[in-house]
Amino acid sequence: MDHAPGSPQGPREENPHGSSELPVCYRHPARETGIRCTRCERPICPECMVDASVGFQCPDCANRGSGTGHPHSAARPRTLAGGTVTADPNLVTKVLIGLNLALFLVQQSLGDDFTHRFELLGRASYTGYSPLEGIAEGQYYRLLTAMFLHGGYTHVIFNMLSLWWLGAPLEKALGRSRFLALYLVSGLAGSALSYLTAAPTQPSLGASGAIFGLFGAIAVLVRRLNYDMRPVLALLTINLIITFAWPGIAWQAHIGGLVAGVVIGYAMVHAPRERRASIQYGTCALVLAVVIVMTVVRTAQLT
Structure with a gap:
């Protein structure tokens, strides 16, 4: 700009x-x-x-x-959160969008077999795809890979538009590394809550958990800058209504990501300057620890 x-x-x-x-x-x-x-x-x-x-x-x-x-x-x-100001303040946002779109094209090219192997799944539920296992059988990578897969054109387009609208201003305010940490940890928190509370044989996928994390963080940022909160709250309310009213949406991922985004976002923009980095990344580590605990508890229940 x-x-x-x-x-x-x-x-x-x-x-x-x-x-x-x-x-x-x-x-x-x-x-x-x-x-x-x-x-x-x-x-x-x-x-x-x-x-x-x-x-x-x-x-x-x-x-x-x-x-x-x-x-x-x-x-x-x-930046406001202590990150380095860069020539392209939206680089990470662009890379994340590009990665999501690239993997969606891979899904379209390789078909359902590829998607079933990398979506969020507690235990094997499909027949005809071998070998197919779930997180409870040791495929913990699904907590991460499911964040980059989508169920159709409408799904991926809506999520990528949301990622651009929310990610661009957040990356400018936080800096690249802090923004990336916010995105990934929020997405993992959404995946972990889905794994913990959803039916073990219910598959899910999408970047929505991470994007709801961005929602939570941008609400904290807008409050920190004393901007008008009403547009953000209105948009968040609409998305929460859709989350619970629309059939087939994994609300657990949305809520898990949102809570993580609020917690991490608050640490990012309110940490005292003298201990800023340690508090910011320490909070991310704490949320990750909660993700690990939820994953271990659910795995113990299913095995």
């Missing part, structure tokens, strides 16, 4: 649509923000935030921080 040159005076307190509720970033006039530079108090969006010893600074103040006036003398710009 192109950067607009900064104005020394900063923007007006009104956005381009005439609203005066929130100021707009001085480098990106179309972006409302509740964050200001701790030195000059100009409004800055997550992409422009530079991690400082206290709070966040705008790029101009960060470049002047050492007194030399040279851009390279400042600390490297960081």
